[in-house]
Amino acid sequence: MGHPKSLGHGVGLRRDHFDRILAGPARVDWFEAISENFMVAGGRPLDVLTRVRERYPIVLHGVSLSIGSVDPLDEAYLDRLDALAKRFEPAWVSDHLCWTGVGGHQAHDLLPLPYTVQALDHVVGRVLRVQERLGRPIVLENVSSYVAYAHSAMPEWEFLAEVARRSGCGILLDINNIYVSSKNHRFDPRAYLQGVPKEAVRQFHLAGHSKKGTFLLDTHDHPVIDEVWDLYRDAVRRFGPVATLVEWDDRIPEFERLEQESIRARGIQEETLRPEPAGTGKGTA
Ligand SMILES: [Fe+2]
Numbered sequence: 391m392g393h394p395k396s397l398g399h400g401v402g403l404r405r406d407h408f409d410r411i412l413a414g415p416a417r418v419d420w421f422e423a424i425s426e427n428f429m430v431a432g433g434r435p436l437d438v439l440t441r442v443r444e445r446y447p448i449v450l451h452g453v454s455l456s457i458g459s460v461d462p463l464d465e466a467y468l469d470r471l472d473a474l475a476k477r478f479e480p481a482w483v484s485d486h487l488c489w490t491g492v493g494g495h496q497a498h499d500l501l502p503l504p505y506t507v508q509a510l511d512h513v514v515g516r517v518l519r520v521q522e523r524l525g526r527p528i529v530l531e532n533v534s535s536y537v538a539y540a541h542s543a544m545p546e547w548e549f550l551a552e553v554a555r556r557s558g559c560g561i562l563l564d565i566n567n568i569y570v571s572s573k574n575h576r577f578d579p580r581a582y583l584q585g586v587p588k589e590a591v592r593q594f595h596l597a598g599h600s601k602k603g604t605f606l607l608d609t610h611d612h613p614v615i616d617e618v619w620d621l622y623r624d625a626v627r628r629f630g631p632v633a634t635l636v637e638w639d640d641r642i643p644e645f646e647r648l649e650q651e652s653i654r655a656r657g658i659q660e661e662t663l664r665p666e667p668a669g670t671g672k673g674t675a
Pocket of ligand 1: 595
């Protein structure tokens with residue numbers, strides 16, 4: 391997948407902010423809509439998304455594809471997703487590199503995969519089928535995780551890179567998820583960034599998390615922490631002006647607070663990519 395012009399800086403479209411967004415201009419470039427929230431026949435959310443789409447680019451971000459599961463792909467879900475994508479013409483359609491259930495049982499969680507050659511073949515085959523069904527490349531996001539498999543044969547970033555290389559899908563790099571998993575599993579988050587192919591990255595996510603004693607939990611209910619901003623800076627240095635989205639899903643603040651986080655991301659991206667004055671000799675990663 392190529393590297394199209396970046397969408398810029400966006401925020402998640404949340405019900406709490408519908409009135410504010412419709413009332414006046416927002417200082418963001420685009421919105422990310424949770425696909426499943428709009429898989430309905432009618433009603434206010436669909437009406438709001440229609441009006442938002444008239445003014446902004448959008449991206450559809452799903453949580454139910456379960457690309458890693460061994461259950462058959464949910465064709466009815468894919469039909470609904472396809473219809474939504476045809477109606478709203480998102481810049482891209484994304485979901486997560488995970489599984490969410492098996493045997494028809496839903497875990498209501500984004501569970502990590504074992505990073506094995508067998509799992510890789512399985513996921514690549516399913517991504518290719520989904521892309522054929524939707525008639526477009528999809529974009530997959532790294533999840534934060536709290537468990538790992540003893541039989542994993544490669545690091546997560548290598549698995550993610552291979553899925554993208556073999557299927558042609560794009561990558562949504564969640565910088566907070568890399569940070570959370572790096573603490574929980576004790577790996578170097580910079581090695582993660584280095585292991586992901588530059589040309590595959592379409593989008594970044596930024597979010598806040600919670601400290602839970604011995605581990606970090608990806609809760610999306612806090613501002614982005616300084617260490618994650620630092621990692622974002624390194625990601626921008628490596629991947630360039632990639633579309634960036636701030637997620638905030640619980641204890642949702644006023645829209646202006648969310649807007650501020652997005653403006654901060656924009657500032658960091660601009661500062662990081664600003665050409666060095668001649669003669670300073672500072673290189674890039
Ligand atoms: Fe995310």
